[in-house]
Amino acid sequence: MRRLTGVVGAALGLALVLASCGDGKSSGDGSGSGSKSEVIAIAADPLEYINPLNENGSPGIQVAMAMFAPLVTTDPESGKLQNVMADSVTPDKTSQTWTIKLKAGNTFQNGQPLTAKDYVDSWNMTAMGSNAWKNNGFFSKVDGYDALNPPTPDGATPKPTAVKTLSGLKQIDDLTFSVKLKVPFSQFGLTLQYLGLAPLPEEVRKNPDAYKRKPIGNGPFKLAAEWNAGDDIKLAKWDGYKGPQVPQADEITYRFIPNADTAYNEFLAGNVDFVDVPSTKVKSFKTDAPDQWVTSISSGANYLVIPAWDARFKNPKLRHAFSMAIDRKAFADLVGLSEPAKGLVAPDMAGYRDNACKYCEFDAAKAKQLLQEAGGFSGPLNINYNTTSATGQIFAEAIGNMLRQNLGLQVKYTGKQGSEITELADSRKLDGLRFGGWGHDYPSIEDYLTPMFKSNGDANFAGYANPALDAVLAKGDAEPDPDKAIKLYQQAEDIALEDMPLIPLYTKSNAYLHSAKIEPRVSKYVGVSALWATFK
Amino acid sequence: MIRFVLRRIVAAIPIGLVVTLGVFALVFAMPGDPLRELAGDKPIPAAVLAAKRAQYHLDDPFIVQYLLSMKDILTGNFGTTFAGADIADQLRLRIPVTLKLTLLANAVQWTLGLIFGIYAGFKRNGWIDRSLLLATLVLLAVPGLVAYFAAQYLFGVELKWFPVSGVLEGFPRSYLLPALVIGVLGFAGLARLLRTSIVETVNADFVKTARAKGLGEQRVLWRHILPNALLPVITFIGLDLAGMFGGAIITESIFNLPGLGQFMFQAIKLKEGGVVVLLSTLAFISFILINLLVDLLYGVLDPRVRNV
Numbered sequence: 001m002r003r004l005t006g007v008v009g010a011a012l013g014l015a016l017v018l019a020s021c022g023d024g025k026s027s028g029d030g031s032g033s034g035s036k037s038e039v040i041a042i043a044a045d046p047l048e049y050i051n052p053l054n055e056n057g058s059p060g061i062q063v064a065m066a067m068f069a070p071l072v073t074t075d076p077e078s079g080k081l082q083n084v085m086a087d088s089v090t091p092d093k094t095s096q097t098w099t100i101k102l103k104a105g106n107t108f109q110n111g112q113p114l115t116a117k118d119y120v121d122s123w124n125m126t127a128m129g130s131n132a133w134k135n136n137g138f139f140s141k142v143d144g145y146d147a148l149n150p151p152t153p154d155g156a157t158p159k160p161t162a163v164k165t166l167s168g169l170k171q172i173d174d175l176t177f178s179v180k181l182k183v184p185f186s187q188f189g190l191t192l193q194y195l196g197l198a199p200l201p202e203e204v205r206k207n208p209d210a211y212k213r214k215p216i217g218n219g220p221f222k223l224a225a226e227w228n229a230g231d232d233i234k235l236a237k238w239d240g241y242k243g244p245q246v247p248q249a250d251e252i253t254y255r256f257i258p259n260a261d262t263a264y265n266e267f268l269a270g271n272v273d274f275v276d277v278p279s280t281k282v283k284s285f286k287t288d289a290p291d292q293w294v295t296s297i298s299s300g301a302n303y304l305v306i307p308a309w310d311a312r313f314k315n316p317k318l319r320h321a322f323s324m325a326i327d328r329k330a331f332a333d334l335v336g337l338s339e340p341a342k343g344l345v346a347p348d349m350a351g352y353r354d355n356a357c358k359y360c361e362f363d364a365a366k367a368k369q370l371l372q373e374a375g376g377f378s379g380p381l382n383i384n385y386n387t388t389s390a391t392g393q394i395f396a397e398a399i400g401n402m403l404r405q406n407l408g409l410q411v412k413y414t415g416k417q418g419s420e421i422t423e424l425a426d427s428r429k430l431d432g433l434r435f436g437g438w439g440h441d442y443p444s445i446e447d448y449l450t451p452m453f454k455s456n457g458d459a460n461f462a463g464y465a466n467p468a469l470d471a472v473l474a475k476g477d478a479e480p481d482p483d484k485a486i487k488l489y490q491q492a493e494d495i496a497l498e499d500m501p502l503i504p505l506y507t508k509s510n511a512y513l514h515s516a517k518i519e520p521r522v523s524k525y526v527g528v529s530a531l532w533a534t535f536k
Numbered sequence: 537m538i539r540f541v542l543r544r545i546v547a548a549i550p551i552g553l554v555v556t557l558g559v560f561a562l563v564f565a566m567p568g569d570p571l572r573e574l575a576g577d578k579p580i581p582a583a584v585l586a587a588k589r590a591q592y593h594l595d596d597p598f599i600v601q602y603l604l605s606m607k608d609i610l611t612g613n614f615g616t617t618f619a620g621a622d623i624a625d626q627l628r629l630r631i632p633v634t635l636k637l638t639l640l641a642n643a644v645q646w647t648l649g650l651i652f653g654i655y656a657g658f659k660r661n662g663w664i665d666r667s668l669l670l671a672t673l674v675l676l677a678v679p680g681l682v683a684y685f686a687a688q689y690l691f692g693v694e695l696k697w698f699p700v701s702g703v704l705e706g707f708p709r710s711y712l713l714p715a716l717v718i719g720v721l722g723f724a725g726l727a728r729l730l731r732t733s734i735v736e737t738v739n740a741d742f743v744k745t746a747r748a749k750g751l752g753e754q755r756v757l758w759r760h761i762l763p764n765a766l767l768p769v770i771t772f773i774g775l776d777l778a779g780m781f782g783g784a785i786i787t788e789s790i791f792n793l794p795g796l797g798q799f800m801f802q803a804i805k806l807k808e809g810g811v812v813v814l815l816s817t818l819a820f821i822s823f824i825l826i827n828l829l830v831d832l833l834y835g836v837l838d839p840r841v842r843n844v
Contacts (some may be wrong), residue, residue, distance in 0.1 A: 045802055046794075048620040129583025132591070137581035149583040155595035158587045212620075229625045230794045255702075257792050258802075261685065262701045269693040269700045419568035 036535045037251035038518055041272040043260035046230050049212030052198040053126045054133040061195050063254055066235055066531055067217035068198035069243050071100065072189070074443055076245070076523030076532075079350070081189060084243040085114065085199075085218065087175070095186040095480050102175040107240055108201040109222045116177040118199040124148075124165045125205060130158040135196040137458075141188070143168025143180045184478035186485045190442040220247050232256065247532050264288075267513050274520060274530035277511035279390060282336035285511055294520055295337065295509045296527040298346045300439030301448065303502035304399065308463040309428040312378055319500040320359040321370035325406035326399065327362045332506040334398055335391075341504035344448060344493050348524055351445040351486040357497050357504055364406040371407050380410040382432025387415040395435065428463055436461045436502065443525065445489050449473060453496045464501035541828065548824045552817065559816040560602045563809040570594070570618060570807035592618060592810075605810040609817055618806055623814065626799060633703060634795035637718075637787070638780045640711050644719025645726060646773065652723065653730025657765070660735060668731070672724035680721060680783070684790045687717045701792035714791040718783060722776070730769050737765040763837050770837070774830035778823040 044059040052064035071086040083089070087103045106114040125131060127139035129149035139145050144167030152158045168180035181188060199218065204211040213227050220243075224236035233254040237247075257263035260278035267275040268288060277285045277293070285293055304322070306313045313319065328340030339347070343356030371377065383400050385392035393415060400411040414432070416424075424430040438459060440447040451458040454473055455465035469492050476488035496502075510528065514520050518533035571580065571588050589595050593604055608614060614623035656665040691713055692700035698713035699705050708715075737743060738761060746760045784797030792798075796815055803811035834841050 045619070048617075129581070130587060132584045132587030134580075134584060136584050140581065149581070152583065152586040154586075155590060156586070157590035158583055229621065230629050257701060258798070259701075259789050259792060262688070262790055262792050265685075265688055265693050266700045266702075268689075269696065271700060417566075417568045417573075419572040422572060423569055 035250040036248055037253070038249050038273040038515075038530065038533060038535075039253045039255055039271070040530050041255050041257055041263040041266060041275040043257055043263045043276060043278065045258050046256040047233070048229070050215040050233075051133075051200070051208055051212060052195050053122060053135050053200065054208075056134045056196055059256070062531075063233055064195040064198060064217075065219070066221040066247075066252060066254075067215060067219045067223075068195055069106075069217075069219040069241060070195055071192040071197065073193045073245070074526050076521060076526045076529075079443070079523075079525035081193070082244060086192070089189045089192060091186070091189065091480060093480065095184040095188065095478060097178055097180045098188055099172070099176065099178045100192070103242075104175060106218060106242060108199075108216050108218050109238055109240060110201060110203070110216045112201050114199060114218055115174050116171045117174075118201060119197075120165075120169050120171045120177050121202075121205055122200045123169060123197070125200075125208075127166050128160065128164070130160045132158070138191075138194065138196060139166060141181050141183075141185060142166050143182055145182075183474070186477055186479050186482070187442065187444045187446045190444050194441060219243075221252060224251060245532060248535050249531075249533070252531070264513070267515075270515070273515040273518055274533070275513050277513060282511065285513060289513045292516065293511060293513050294522050294528050295511045296522065297509060297524055298348045298507045300346050300437055301341060301344065301507055302435065302437040302505045303341075303344075303461075304505055305425075305434050305436040305461045305502055306500070307425070307428075307430055307432070308465070308501055310431070315374040316499055317370045317374035318377060319503065321367045321374060321407060322403060323357075323359045323500060323503045324361060324363045324367035324370065326402050326503070326505070328360065328506060329362070331395075331398055331402075335395070335506055335508060337511055338506040338508040341506050344452075344496055344502065344504055345445045346440065346448070347507055349440070349443060349445045349448070351490060353490065353493075356490075356493055359497070359500065360504055367406055368408075377407075377409055380412045382412050382414055384414045384416060384421050384430065384432055384434040386418040386421060386435070388418055392435075399433075425461060425463075434461075435505075445486065445493070446473075446476060449489055449492050449496065452502065453492065462501035464496075464499065466495060466499055469495040469499075541832075544828050544831075545824070548820075552820050552824075555820050556606065556813050556817055557602060560605065560809050560813045561598070563804070563807060563812045564598050564601070566804075566807050568807060573806050588618070601809060602813075605813050608810065609814050614814065615810070617803070617811055618808055623811065627796075630794055630796050630799050633793050634781070634784055634788070634797060636707050637711050637715060637784060637793060637795060638777070640708060640715035641718035641722070641780065642773075642777055644715055645722045645776070648719060648723035649726030649730060653727035653769075654734060654762075656727065656731040657734025657738070660731070665731070668724075668727055672728055675721055675724045678721065680786055681790070683717055683721055684714070684787060687713060688790065701790075703793055711793070714787050714793065718780075718787060726769065726772060726776070729772055730765065733765040733768050734761065737761050740764070767834065767838055770830055770833055774826050778819070778826045781819045781822070 042059050042062065047060055047063060050060070050063055050067065052061065052068050055061060055064060069084050071084060072081050072089060073084050074080070075082040083103070085102055085106055087101045090099045091097070100119075102114065102116060108114060123139060126133045126135050127142065127145060127148050129136060136149070144163070144165070147163045148161055148166065150161060169177065170180070171177045179188070200208070201216050204216055214223060218241070220238060220241040221235035222238040224234040227233055235252045235254070237250050255266075255272060257266060260276070261280060263272070263275050264278055264281055266272050281288065306319055306322075332338035332340050340360070341357070342354055342360055343352060345352050381403060383396045385396035393413065396413050400413060403409045404411045421430065421434055425434065438448060438452055450473060452460055453464060453469055454460065455467070455470055472488055472492045472495065476485045476492065479485040479488055512520065512528050512530070514530065514533070516536065518530065518535055520528050520530045521532040521534070522528050571585060571594070593601050596604070614627070616622055617626070652664070652668050656668045659665060688700060691697045699710050703710045743756060743760055746756050781797065784795055785801050786797070787793070788795045788797035789801050796818070800812065800815045803815065
């Protein structure tokens with residue numbers, strides 16, 4: 001659940017988050033021995049611990065991706081779900097209870113066999129609110145979550161509850177367990193590819209803090225050297241990994257370089273093999289590193305968010321007018337590496353329609369007419385932008401100018417910290433428009449519609465609620481046939497587009513640089529990954 | 537002497553309290569919720585948020601939070617950052633980095649400042665003096681941010697004379713480039729001050745008297761001019777050394793040096809009052825100690841201030 005409000009262009013889907021970790025070690029050191037090694041630059045502060053269950057940020061999940069194997073994953077070739085640790089994932093007729101059977105013979109890196117108990121116990125630990133682990137929220141769909149997460153008064157420390165386990169989680173035998181959800185959810189199988197659901201072995205579960213710097217995973221790589229605070233993370237191939245898609249690298253080093261421009265310079269100097277292109281280099285990376293760049297199709301969707309609590313924006317015709325007054329092509333060119341949005345979901349999702357949005361064509365005359373029919377707009381229009389983003393103000397002024405010129409609106413701008421904008425919006429006090437973005441955690445159009453448009457959705461930036469849309473979503477969630485489910489989700493998208501609580505703006509590609517030594521995997525389904533890079 | 541030192545230290549305590557209280561208030565007044573900032577824009581489950589808020593006392597009133605922070609600092613019980621880093625670990629890791637950078641940068645700055653300042657002072661209006669004036673104006677006008685990135689690109693990426701960033705190549709190699717940039721950007725002020733001071737001293741009556749007594753030029757320079765001309769410079773150097781910490785915030789971020797400046801930057805970004813106050817306290821203590829040292833040195837160089 002990654003919400004990207006205010007940080008235009010920062011949206012990353014899980015697939016892309018995973019992808020963004022890739023980076024190759026330059027030819028400088030260690031490559032003479034014939035072993036395949038790469039250095040991946042991560043533009044973030046160094047990690048403090050490796051525990052995927054307590055980690056939902058991009059850097060932590062990137063490292064988890066190397067060290068832990070998920071239950072299932074998306075096949076980069078076909079885009080279909082592929083088993084990794086799971087042997088089968090089977091829903092019942094209503095998609096409410098899911099049975100997960102593990103492959104036999106998998107172990108942790110300490111040699112212990114990987115069993116259903118490891119999953120059940122690790123998940124129960126995470127679902128216990130008093131542990132304050134970051135992926136706690138994932139389990140809110142599971143039966144019994146509320147008993148482990150009773151409401152706590154402000155300022156009080158949540159106490160461990162008498163109940164220690166999710167009632168919906170049941171171990172059936174050594175290799176089988178089942179998950180009963182609160183309500184039917186046809187997309188649950190897709191969510192199991194999330195690395196934040198990794199199993200922890202028993203010795204780690206007993207004292208997670210003692211293992212925060214010496215994690216025991218079950219994935220293709222293990223720690224190669226002792227890892228201390230502030231160090232780069234050095235990984236070596238682990239032969240015990242028996243899953244599909246074995247990476248080619250023998251060694252991987254994750255280098256943490258908090259300043260993204262500095263990380264980019266490290267690449268140009270030949271010291272790292274893979275790096276994200278920072279927003280400041282979007283216009284220049286192709287000439288900075290000719291023949292050494294790749295781009296991915298999409299990193300989610302970016303929007304202009306309309307506050308539902310402000311009565312001045314109530315009329316849908318006014319929202320349509322705003323939408324049609326925006327020249328998306330010009331705006332996408334300004335952002336760089338972007339395409340005008342034509343719907344509410346990212347274009348690489350199954351179920352995406354090129355013609356979903358009727359009101360996304362630029363038509364100043366029609367926009368003006370719609371605004372008139374809506375009775376005009378009263379008072380100056382405020383556009384909020386994030387002051388910590390280098391481009392926040394530029395983008396705000398670009399949108400403001402279009403609305404001013406094409407609709408004759410009076411526009412003003414307010415710069416604030418991203419977290420302050422979010423806080424104001426969450427308490428329904430934000431005045432005016434702001435930017436928002438979303439990247440999926442699992443590849444389903446449902447992961448755009450539920451968080452953003454369902455009443456009280458996780459990332460319902462606009463404070464939007466429509467019972468008709470909720471009802472169609474629930475039908476889609478209960479529909480076991482994937483094609484029929486997509487049809488229902490598309491109906492929900494149509495309702496949201498008609499109400500237009502968010503105005504679709506653009507979808508942005510991600511860009512990466514890679515050294516001549518490696519060729520990162522580029523998949524239209526999972527984006528770009530250096531972890532699975534091909535060595536030349 | 538000991539009484540003087542003790543008096544200064546005791547006098548620093550109330551100032552320290554005011555400073556830390558002020559810094560804490562500034563951090564407290566910053567907009568935005570620190571835990572939200574930490575999570576990016578991701579929704580955080582209520583239970584996790586409640587547990588974290590309670591752990592870091594974020595729901596307590598301002599003054600309680602401040603007192604708890606001070607208690608932690610005084611008892612040496614630093615705890616962890618919001619991101620889970622052990623603060624004592626971080627200090628052990630980061631203090632040497634900042635010390636190495638600061639001392640090397642200061643060595644560069646003092647060397648350049650003393651050489652150019654003394655030379656320009658004695659040969660005023662010569663070409664070195666005039667070039668120095670020009671260089672001073674240029675250097676003082678270049679924004680640090682631009683200079684750091686330009687130097688990193690030119691000497692790290694293009695010429696490959698220095699590592700681009702990080703401390704992988706150890707001391708002094710990893711620290712040379714940032715230290716040189718800081719030193720070059722900073723020496724101009726010192727050189728100008730020293731030049732002016734020397735010019736004033738050279739024309740002072742006691743120098744004329746010394747010369748009239750028939751003392752050799754070397755003796756006049758080393759025993760009469762320099763000790764007097766250096767007095768204001770020592771104050772400047774003391775303040776400068778103490779102020780280096782502020783500059784380290786930008787340098788350490790751009791050159792990816794895991795020092796206290798980078799730590800401070802993260803802490804401010806995350807609104808982490810406890811860490812900001814801890815680092816401010818460290819900065820304050822070093823400021824007090826350096827200034828004490830400067831005053832003691834002053835007494836050695838100038839007997840007139842010994843009993844003030």
